[in-house]
Amino acid sequence: MVSEIVENQVSTSERTALSQLIIQAVRDISERHIRPNSRQWDETQHFPADLFRLLGEQGLMGMLVPAEYGGAGLGYREYVAAIVELSRVDGSIGLSMAAHNSLCTNHILLFGNSEQKQAYLPRLASGEWIGAWGLTEPNTGSDAGNMRTTAVRDGDEWVLNGAKNFITHGKSGNLAVVIARTGEPNAPHNATAFVVERGTPGFTGGRKEDKLGMRASETAEMLFQDCRIPDSQRLGEVGDGFVQSLKVLDGGRISIAALSLGIAYGAYDAAVAYAKEREQFGKPIASFQAIGFKLADMATEIEASKLLTYQAADLKDEGKTVTKESAMAKLFASETAVRVANEAVQIFGGYGYTKDFPAERFYRDAKLCTIGEGTSEIQKVVISRQILK
Secondary structure (H helix, E strand, O other), X not given: OHHHHHHHHOOOOOHHXXXXXXXXXXXXXXXXXXHHHHHHHHHHOOOOXXXXXXXXXXXXXXXXXXXXXXXXXXOHHHHHHHXXXXXXXXXXXXXXXXXXXXXXXXXXXXXXXXXXXXHHHHHHHHOOOOEEEEOOOOOOOOOHHHOOOEEEEEOOEEEEEEEEEEEXXXXXXXXXXXXXXXXXXXXXXXXXXXXXXXXOOOEEEEEEOOOOOOOOOOEEEEEEEEEEEEHHHEEOOOOOHHHHHHXXXXXXXXXXXXXXXXXXXXXXXXXXXXXXXXXXXXXXXXHOHHHHHHXXXXXXXXXXXXXHHHHXXXXXXXXXXXXXHHHHHHHHHHHHHHHHHHHHXXXXXXXXXXXXXXXXXHHHHHXXXXXXXXXXXXXXXXXXXXXXX
8 A cells, every 4th residue: 555655664765665665556556456447448438436536545646745635745756656657557547647646636735825725635635536627728729828718806706607628537526726817818927726626506527528548537628607616716826827837737747758658668568578479480579670679669768768757757856947857758758658659569460450459558548648738849849948048
């Protein structure tokens, strides 16, 4: 149990040993509760909410939350290790765990006041509540400054109107952090963040997306129609919503890098195992140079992705700015996941194109990593701006 490991080990300086203990615990959870169900969840696009409550009991839904708020009180290095291991088996589960931790929960942790933290973090960290985070809209992907969801002040309340889409846990989430426009379109400091609880009148879940991959991670619309919330639900100052979001996304990109790394490992592990047992011309196909070179390239790119991801995690734990490093890790690891998954299908040959083997699911899941939380092209914009400062 991760929570027991934390209690016994978190006070020591042996973070590598701690990460290894967490890895082993998450592997055990994955093998017992995730791997046997992954294919069915994928085919039916089932979001296993009960699993995330189990993960909460094990300390995985509030890894970055301090113990005083019911969390594990760990750092990004340990958090990355957990996401990698979940995603090695099922990217959908890694994605949902990451979105809950690094977006919704982390936004409240970073910018909520004491009362908001006390009210929401224990429920999120325990897995009692599942969190969502709403920035993207149908008409504005990367152009967030032009968002159409608005929040208009009315005395001590705010009235929200609009829609968010491509939201992880948009229908099933018990709580959402929502960024809404409180100023003129594209004006500086024109957005503000709010906490909205499920069940608030005027707040509903919309259409659930029928996705190529990551099908067990729910992606849906969030709709707001004259949704009234008290000013006490505002996170931080009026106008700081987009600035807050950029800081949240710095950590979120580390999460997606870890997700990508886990998917790449999963595809690579499957390809290596298959190449060793599949025989052609009287010997395993792993002995042929064409396959060996593919595996060598896959292993090398995975190792480079791992180094970039853990570098960003360590810098984050040291309290340093990680805008460039997290974007680099996310860019390289996500593109690596796509390449590795593609080569895994190639190594499996015709079997890689069937659902009887895991290669095709890794192939479908990997692509989202180059899109979510900023496309690869946006990562290059971020990186270039940082190095040209």
